[in-house]
Amino acid sequence: MVKILHGDTVESYALILGFFDKLVESNPGTCIALEMDDSGHFKFCFMAFGASIEGWKYCRPIISVDGTFLKCKFGGIPLTASSQDSNNQIFPLAFAIVDSENDASWTWHVSIVFSDVEYCVCTEHLLSNLKLHFKDPLLDKYFFSCTYAYTVEELEYHMRCMESVCSNIRDYLSSVGFEKWSRTYSRRRRYRMMTSNCAESVHSVFKDLRELPVATMLCSIKDVLQKWFYERSKAAFTMKSHLTCWAENILHKDSNLSVPVSDRH
Structure with missing residues (x-):
């Protein structure tokens, strides 16, 4: 049934390059990478939307990376890199599919975009x-x-x-x-992002896609992200403050909790 609805699992790997070409053409600033082994078989692929790369400027400078398992015929590990934006929402940065979850795969995934980072643990x-x-x-x-x-x-x-x-x-x-x-000894600020929960949350959104052929899964991820970016952009244009809704709510709550103080002489 999956083959009828979503295409052949084997042939799907050959479609990745064409999908990436169209992705870059329709989404300026998008970063993609595809790597094969010496036999010409799939090894790694990576995509970061131009909107994600641009939006990273306004996120907390912490990247949460997490992996899970594909349920298709050939397996593999989808990796997700995410952060939190100024509205305290999870912000997807990049996606990769690798052959196994090891140090080489993690390093390759992160080094595509970020060459000088400090590594922390969840x-x-x-x-x-x-x-x-x-x-x-x-x-x-x-x-x-x-x-x-x-x-x-x-x-x-x-x-x-x-x-x-x-x-x-x-x-x-x-x-x-x-x-x-530890936050005390961290060489960089952690901004209270001490876990990989935001990346795990992104994986939970896409958990039903893990049974799909690889190219179909990547295309489905693209569709979800484009919807997210559109909805958040539309909401941002309605804001009347220089602060985000999350920040405004914090100020409002703190203001209500504050107690007027008067001087007595």
């Missing part, structure tokens, strides 16, 4: 790994207190609390690199 995934070795019920509380600490003193306080219930956990976290999971 704190929720790190916590899941910690729970394989440390079983105390207070681990979650102390670990996230460490990750979100602003100062070394604050982090060290929560670290000592964590060590009191999970001995040797400092050594484990040191082997990961404090700069990769």
